Amino acid sequence: xxxxxxxxxxxxxxxxxxxxxxxxxxxxxxxxxxxxxxxxxxxxxxxxxxxxxxxxxxxxxxxxxxxxxxxxxxxxxxxxxxxxxxxxxxxxxxxxxxxxxxxxxxxxxxxxxxxxxxxxxxxxxxxxxxxxxxxxxxxxxxxxxxxxxxxxxxxxxxxxxxxxxxxxxxxxxxxxxxxxxxxxxxxxxxxxxxxxxxxxxxxxxxxxxxxxxxxxxxxxxxxxxxxxxxxxxxxxxxxxxxxxxxxxxxxxxxxxxxxxxxxxxxxxxxxxxxxxxxxxxxxxxxxxxxxxxxxxxxxxxxxxxxxxxxxxxxxxxxxxxxxxxxxxxxxxxxxxxxxxxxxxxxxxxxxxxxxxxxxxxxxxxxxxxxxxxxxxxxxxxxxxxxxxxxxxxxxxxxxxxxxxxxxxxxxxxxxxxxxxxxxxxxxxxxxxxxxxxxxxxxxxxxxxxxxxxxxxxxxxxxxxxxxxxxxxxxxxxxxxxxxxxxxxxxxxxxxxxxxxxxxxxxxxxxxxxxxxxxxxxxxxxxxxxxxxxxxxxxxxxxxxxxxxxxxxxxxxxxxxxxxxxxxxxxxxxxxxxxxxxxxxxxxxxxxxxxxxxxxxxxxxxxxxxxxxxxxxxxxxxxxxxxxxxxxxxxxxxxxxxxxxxxxxxxxxxxxxxxxxxxxxxxxxxxxxxxxxxxxxxxxxxxxxxxxxxxxxxxxxxxxxxxxxxxxxxxxxxx
Numbered sequence: 261x262x263x264x265x266x267x268x269x270x271x272x273x274x275x276x277x278x279x280x281x282x283x284x285x286x287x288x289x290x291x292x293x294x295x296x297x298x299x300x301x302x303x304x305x306x307x308x309x310x311x312x313x314x315x316x317x318x319x320x321x322x323x324x325x326x327x328x329x330x331x332x333x334x335x336x337x338x339x340x341x342x343x344x345x346x347x348x349x350x351x352x353x354x355x356x357x358x359x360x361x362x363x364x365x366x367x368x369x370x371x372x373x374x375x376x377x378x379x380x381x382x383x384x385x386x387x388x389x390x391x392x393x394x395x396x397x398x399x400x401x402x403x404x405x406x407x408x409x410x411x412x413x414x415x416x417x418x419x420x421x422x423x424x425x426x427x428x429x430x431x432x433x434x435x436x437x438x439x440x441x442x443x444x445x446x447x448x449x450x451x452x453x454x455x456x457x458x459x460x461x462x463x464x465x466x467x468x469x470x471x472x473x474x475x476x477x478x479x480x481x482x483x484x485x486x487x488x489x490x491x492x493x494x495x496x497x498x499x500x501x502x503x504x505x506x507x508x509x510x511x512x513x514x515x516x517x518x519x520x521x522x523x524x525x526x527x528x529x530x531x532x533x534x535x536x537x538x539x540x541x542x543x544x545x546x547x548x549x550x551x552x553x554x555x556x557x558x559x560x561x562x563x564x565x566x567x568x569x570x571x572x573x574x575x576x577x578x579x580x581x582x583x584x585x586x587x588x589x590x591x592x593x594x595x596x597x598x599x600x601x602x603x604x605x606x607x608x609x610x611x612x613x614x615x616x617x618x619x620x621x622x623x624x625x626x627x628x629x630x631x632x633x634x635x636x637x638x639x640x641x642x643x644x645x646x647x648x649x650x651x652x653x654x655x656x657x658x659x660x661x662x663x664x665x666x667x668x669x670x671x672x673x674x675x676x677x678x679x680x681x682x683x684x685x686x687x688x689x690x691x692x693x694x695x696x697x698x699x700x701x702x703x704x705x706x707x708x709x710x711x712x713x714x715x716x717x718x719x720x721x722x723x724x725x726x727x728x729x730x731x732x733x734x735x736x737x738x739x740x741x742x743x744x745x746x747x748x749x750x751x752x753x754x755x756x757x758x759x760x761x762x763x764x765x766x767x768x769x770x771x772x773x774x775x776x777x778x779x780x781x782x783x784x785x786x787x788x789x790x791x792x793x794x795x796x797x798x799x800x801x802x803x804x805x806x807x808x809x810x811x812x813x814x815x816x817x818x819x820x821x822x823x824x825x826x827x828x829x830x831x832x833x834x835x836x837x838x839x840x841x842x843x844x845x846x847x848x849x850x851x852x853x854x855x856x857x858x859x860x861x862x863x864x865x866x867x868x869x870x871x872x873x874x875x876x877x878x879x880x881x882x883x884x885x886x887x888x889x890x891x892x893x894x895x896x897x898x899x900x901x902x903x904x905x906x907x908x909x910x911x912x913x914x915x916x917x918x919x920x921x922x923x924x925x926x927x928x929x930x931x932x933x934x935x936x937x938x939x940x941x942x943x944x945x946x947x948x949x950x951x952x953x954x955x956x957x958x959x960x961x962x963x964x965x966x967x968x969x970x971x972x973x974x975x976x977x978x
Contacts, residue, residue: 272429275386275387278383278386278387279326279383279387281379281383282325282326282328282379282380282383282384282387283322283325283326285376285377285379285380285383286321286322286325286376286377286380287322288372288373288376289372289373289374289376289377289380290318290321290322290373292369292370292372292373292376293369293370293373293377294314295369296366296367296369296370296373297366297367297369297370298366298370325380325383325384328384328387328388347392347395347396348392348395351395351396351399355403365410365411366407366410366411370407371404371407371408374400374401374403374404374407375400375404375422377396377400378397378400378401378404378423378426379426381393381394381396381397381399381400382397382426382429382430384396385397385430394430397426397427397430401419401422401423401426401427402423404419404422404423405419405420405423407419503559503560503563503565504568504572506556506559507556507559507560507569507572508572509552510549510552510553510555510556511553511556511572511573511576513549513552514545514549514553514576515576515579517544517545517546517549518579518580518583520544521544545625550628550629553573553629554628554629554630554631554632556569557569557629557630557633557636558632561633561636566633566636569636570636570639570640570643571643573629573640573644574640574643574644577622577625577644578643578644578647578648581614581618581622581644581645581648582648584618585610585614585648588609588610588613603655604659604675604678604679604682607652607655607656607679607682608682608685608686610652611652611682611686612685612686612689614645614648614649614652615686615689615690615693616689618648619645619693620693622641622644622645623641623693626640626641626644638696638697638698638699639698641698641699642694642696642698642699642702645693645694645699645702646699646702649690649702649706650702650705653705653706653709656679656682656683656709656713657709657712659675659676659679659713660676660679660709660712660713660716661712662675662676673720673723673751673754674754676713676716676717676720677717677754677758677761677762679713680710680713680714680716680717680761680765681758681761683706683709683710683713684710684761684764686706687703687706687707687710690702690703690706691703711769713765714764714765714768714769715765715769717761717762717765718765718766718769718770718771719771720751720755720762721785721786721788721789722771724748724751724752724789725788725789725792727744727747727748728744728748728789728792728793728796729792729796731744731796731800735800735801735803735804735810735813738913738914738915738972739804739809739810739812739813739816739914739915739916740813740816740915740972741816741817741820741917742797742800742813742817744793744796745793745797745817745820745821748789748793749820749821749824752786752789752790753824755782755786756786759782762782763782766779766780766781766782766785767779793821797814797817797818798814800813801813801814801817806910807863807867808864808867808868808911809914811860811861811863811864811867812864812914812916812924812970814856814860815857815860815861815864815916815920815924816915816916816917816920818853818856818857818860819857819917819919819920820917821853822850822853822854822857823919825850857920861923861924861927864924865927865928865931868907868911869907869928869931869932871903872900872903872904872907872932873931873932873935875896875897875899875900875903876896876900876935876936876938876939877935878938878939878942889946890946890947893939893942893943893946894943894947894954896939897939897943897954897955897956898954900936900939901956901957904957904962904965908965908966908968908969911969911970912968912969912970912971912972913972914969914970914972915970915971915972916969916970921969921970924969924970925966925967925969925970928966929963929966932962932966933959933962933963936957936959936962937959940955943955
């Protein structure tokens, strides 16, 4: 019997049935109302205009009822409210004028039209949720009872019985849990009754229900088990198809509530809303829907379809989580490009909200929906959160697996450090959100991602060492700061800016043991890199064809390093805070750098200007009237003019940083201008006014040419 009732209920819940019933009852109601005495009393006799207007109105009503399903998806709350008000107003005015115009007893046409319109209202209530369908049902049923009582009061009992039937039918069809006397009986299984709330079926006799089933011989039982095993999958699919519609009804109601949540948040920030109300996603879901979902869990568990229900429910909630994520308007995490640091910031914000806000809200909802089924609750919660968690972990893995190459090395290092810091912050939250065994793999994957990032950061100094040892770039033709110097100093500044997190990575994932039996510290790693860079730069500067240019390049690199140490915020802060890095760039190191700058400056002057200065040397023993001395001085001045022009033309294409450029020019002026002034004065004493024929540069000209040195096309842009 229960199987038959269940089948009838399934059939009556099909939308096609109510679509046909609604359309047919609408047509019948409109036709019979047109022929009723109530129409003639209210609108008078028929004419051509009334016929046309009534036909158009009837057509609109029939089409509306036929396609009423579309209202559910196109109507918002305001439209529904206006529709309910419109229907209330029309029915009220109709009742008022009908009561005034009605004379005598109603005829059969009017009674049939009221009954048909009542059935039409019931049909609409099954297909739409606009808010006025049930009110219309009550209105037409009340009108039917009143008209029957006008004919004879006893007929009012018949009208009340018809009304009771439709109202009970409405309530019965609105119940998503096909339960009867505490159990569910599945079709094609008349001898298996499954108790709600129990996972084990109990057997009953087909005839009496109280006598136990007789025990068969063991061989027959095995044969029967083989037959049952062959058809188990097919029967399971058929059984799940029976209860799936009832499960989907509950999920459909939950999805509507999800849309209402986003409707409430229209124009508001999702982050701010969650911050102010941690229970936002659970409090807005009515208790009725929670109870329906819990009932669906009981149905699925009682019939052995826990896995299928978990999949359905988790799919619904995953969709909701993705909608929440889209509301956050975060950066797309699918690609790694030059904006990786911005994407990491979005990743941290999204992952933080997911772990601390969205996932706990889902856990609270699961706790209410799966009340009494703790194992199912843990499994479903893991399925809900797994996809979003893996999405965030995949981005972290992509950053961890990024291999630094050339110009991207600096941004890659900063990205991996920031990502490791983010994973260190997120893992405690993951462990608190996923404490059960079902989520063990997610936690393991998170720990593995963190380890990969930690090992990448640990190996950053090995990467720096490889950059230095494998540097085969051609020397800079203008003597600018080497690209390698930029990369290494940037890497060291990143290391110092994130001293705590890099030291954490070195402690948790140490490198090889030193000769002394200890692990290398961050300070020792930095000191080693600084020493390697210094030695490499000295060797590289010796490969310049022009030694003077090699010294200029060395001056540029050493000056850049010292100024980076003295003025860069991350490095200067660590020196002032007495961190271990102070041992690397202490006063002794600064003195060595200053001495190296002075030495290279002297070497530059010696290689570039010593030969030129030799031409300006004077022999004090020469007589002023000595013609030989005069000729010698004229020849020296000619050579000076040629060589000075060559040096200025060549070195004006070289490049030096502003600070070191000024120092070089002032140093050259201090040795060149006095020697040149003395030489020109001595020449004027020997030749008199004729000396001006040989003097190509005045003192101001010399200064002007020197001030044009080291202004090459290449400019400091990094």
